[in-house]
Amino acid sequence: MIEKTDVVIIGAGPVGLFAVFELGLLNIHCQLIDNLDKVGGQCAELYPEKPIYDIPSRPLVTGQELTDELIKQINPFKPKFHLNQQVDKIIKTEFGWIVETSIGTKVEAKCIVVAAGAGSFVPRKLPIENIEKYENKKVFYAIRNKSQFTGKDLLIAGGGDSALDWTNELSKDCNVTLIHRRKEFRAAPDSVSKMHELEKIGKVKFIKGQIKEILETKGKKIKLKYENEENKSQIEVDYLLPFFGLKMELGPIADWGLNLHENLIKVDTEKFETSTPSIFAIGDINWYPGKLKLILSGFHESALMAQGVFKYCFPDKKNIFRYTTSSKDLHKKLGV
Amino acid sequence: MPKLIITNRSGEKSEIEFDSNLTLMETLRDNGFDIEASCGGCCACATCHVYIDDKWRNNLNKMDEDEEAMLDQAFDVTEKSRLSCQISLSDDLDGLEVEIAPE
Ligand SMILES: Cc1cc2nc3c(=O)[nH]c(=O)nc-3n(C[C@H](O)[C@H](O)[C@H](O)COP(=O)(O)OP(=O)(O)OC[C@H]3O[C@@H](n4cnc5c(N)ncnc54)[C@H](O)[C@@H]3O)c2cc1C
Ligand code: FES
Numbered sequence: 001m002i003e004k005t006d007v008v009i010i011g012a013g014p015v016g017l018f019a020v021f022e023l024g025l026l027n028i029h030c031q032l033i034d035n036l037d038k039v040g041g042q043c044a045e046l047y048p049e050k051p052i053y054d055i056p057s058r059p060l061v062t063g064q065e066l067t068d069e070l071i072k073q074i075n076p077f078k079p080k081f082h083l084n085q086q087v088d089k090i091i092k093t094e095f096g097w098i099v100e101t102s103i104g105t106k107v108e109a110k111c112i113v114v115a116a117g118a119g120s121f122v123p124r125k126l127p128i129e130n131i132e133k134y135e136n137k138k139v140f141y142a143i144r145n146k147s148q149f150t151g152k153d154l155l156i157a158g159g160g161d162s163a164l165d166w167t168n169e170l171s172k173d174c175n176v177t178l179i180h181r182r183k184e185f186r187a188a189p190d191s192v193s194k195m196h197e198l199e200k201i202g203k204v205k206f207i208k209g210q211i212k213e214i215l216e217t218k219g220k221k222i223k224l225k226y227e228n229e230e231n232k233s234q235i236e237v238d239y240l241l242p243f244f245g246l247k248m249e250l251g252p253i254a255d256w257g258l259n260l261h262e263n264l265i266k267v268d269t270e271k272f273e274t275s276t277p278s279i280f281a282i283g284d285i286n287w288y289p290g291k292l293k294l295i296l297s298g299f300h301e302s303a304l305m306a307q308g309v310f311k312y313c314f315p316d317k318k319n320i321f322r323y324t325t326s327s328k329d330l331h332k333k334l335g336v
Numbered sequence: 337m338p339k340l341i342i343t344n345r346s347g348e349k350s351e352i353e354f355d356s357n358l359t360l361m362e363t364l365r366d367n368g369f370d371i372e373a374s375c376g377g378c379c380a381c382a383t384c385h386v387y388i389d390d391k392w393r394n395n396l397n398k399m400d401e402d403e404e405a406m407l408d409q410a411f412d413v414t415e416k417s418r419l420s421c422q423i424s425l426s427d428d429l430d431g432l433e434v435e436i437a438p439e
Contacts, residue, residue, distance in 0.1 A: 046378075047375075244409050247383070248374060
C-alpha cells in the first residue's frame with residue numbers, strides 16, 4: 001500500500017518537527033520518517049539531559065524538554081510518524097515523489113523536505129578486520145527477533161543501557177557473557193544491579209576486556225580474541241552482539257542526485273529548495289553561505305520553506321500572511 | 337607560541353603551535369587533523385579519542401565521570417585514552433605529546 005500526503009519530512013529532529021507546525025499553518029499535511037526509535041534527533045538521542053541556552057525565550061531547556069514541547073506544539077496538526085526505518089530511495093512520480101524506506105513503507109507526497117541533520121543514526125560498528133563477513137549472520141548490532149538466540153551462547157559487548165538490558169533479557173533463554181572494558185557501567189542503576197544479581201547466580205558471565213580480533217573457525221561458532229590490562233584470551237560463541245551506541249551517517253541521501261557541498265545539501269535562501277525542484281532541505285543537513293548549524297536557524301528555515309512548499313501544494317491559491325496571535329482561521333487550526 | 341607534538345593515524349609526527357584558549361580537540365581539528373568530533377565538543381560522541389603519554393597524563397585536567405562513561409563507546413581504549421574535547425590547553429603544556437587513536 002502506498003500512503004498519500006502533501007509532504008514527507010525525512011528526519012524527525014527538532015527542525016523536522018517544527019516544520020510540521022509551519023506547514024500545518026498553511027493547511028499542508030505531513031508524514032515524518034526517522035531511523036531512530038524516537039523523535040527529537042540529536043537532542044533526544046545525544047543530549048536529552050543536557051541544557052540548551054540559545055533557544056529564543058527559553059533561558060534553559062534540555063534536549064528532551066525541547067523535543068517534548070515541540071511535539072505538544074505540532075500535535076494539533078496530527079502528523080504521522082514512521083520510526084525505526086531509514087529512507088533509502090526516492091522516486092519521481094506524476095503526483096510528486098514516492099519515498100521508500102528500509103522496511104518497505106512507501107509514502108507518496110507532492111514535496112520532500114529533507115531534515116536529516118548530520119545523517120541517520122546507525123549503530124557504531126566494531127572496527128575489527130573482516131567483521132563485515134559475519135554481520136547479520138553471527139554479528140548483530142540490533143535485535144529484531146530474539147527467538148533466534150534461544151539456547152545459544154552469546155557474547156554481548158558494551159557498557160550502556162542497550163548492552164545491559166539485552167544481557168538481562170536474553171539471559172532468560174540463552175547463555176550470555178557480557179564483555180566490557182571496565183567494571184563500571186553507564187546504564188540505569190536498576191539494570192546494573194539486576195545484571196550483578198544474575199552474575200551471582202551464574203546466569204550471566206562477566207568478562208572485563210575489549211574485543212580485538214575475529215579468528216577463523218571451521219564450525220558454526222565464531223571465535224573472538226579479547227584482552228584486558230592483565231591478559232589476552234579467546235572465547236567461542238554462537239553470536240556476538242556489540243552495543244557501542246549510535247553514530248550519524250549521511251547514508252543514501254548522497255545518491256539522490258541533489259547538489260552537495262561537502263556532504264551537505266545546497267539550498268537557496270529564499271525557499272530552502274535544493275537543486276531538484278520540490279525537494280527542500282532544512283536544518284543541519286543544508287548548506288548556504290553563512291549557514292550556522294543551530295536549532296534556531298533551522299526554525300527560521302522551516303518558515304520560509306513552508307512558503308515554497310505552498311506553491312506546489314496549492315498552485316492556484318494565494319497565501320495570505322497572518323499572525324497566529326490574531327487570525328481566527330489559524331486559531332481554528334490550532335484548536336485554541 | 338607553545339607547541340604540541342602530534343602523531344597521526346599513520347604514525348607520522350608533527351609539531352603544531354597552540355592557543356591556550358582552545359581545547360585540544362579544537363586545536364587538532366583546526367589544524368586539519370582527521371578527527372571527526374561529531375558532537376562539536378559536548379562529550380557526547382567519543383569521536384575525538386586520543387592517547388596521551390604517561391609522562392603527561394598527570395599534568396592535564398582530570399578525567400571526569402562523564403568522559404570516562406563516554407569512552408565506553410570508543411574502541412581500543414587504554415589507560416592513555418582521553419577525549420580531546422575535554423582537555424583544556426594551557427601554556428604549561430608546551431611540548432605535550434598526543435597520538436590520535438584509530439577510528
Ligand atoms: C551535544 C550537543 C549539544 C548541542 N547544543 C546545541 C545548542 O546549545 N544550541 C543549538 O542551537 N544547537 C545545539 N546542538 C546542535 C543541534 O542539536 C542541531 O543543530 C539540531 O539537532 C539539528 O536538528 P535537525 O532536525 O536538523 O537534525 P537532527 O537533530 O540531526 O535530526 C535528524 C534526524 O534525521 C534522521 N535521518 C537522517 N537521515 C535519514 C534517513 N535517510 N532516513 C530516516 N531518518 C533519517 C536521523 O536519524 C535524525 O533523527 C547541539 C548538538 C549536540 C550533539
Ligand atoms: S567531540 Fe564528541 S566527545 Fe569529544
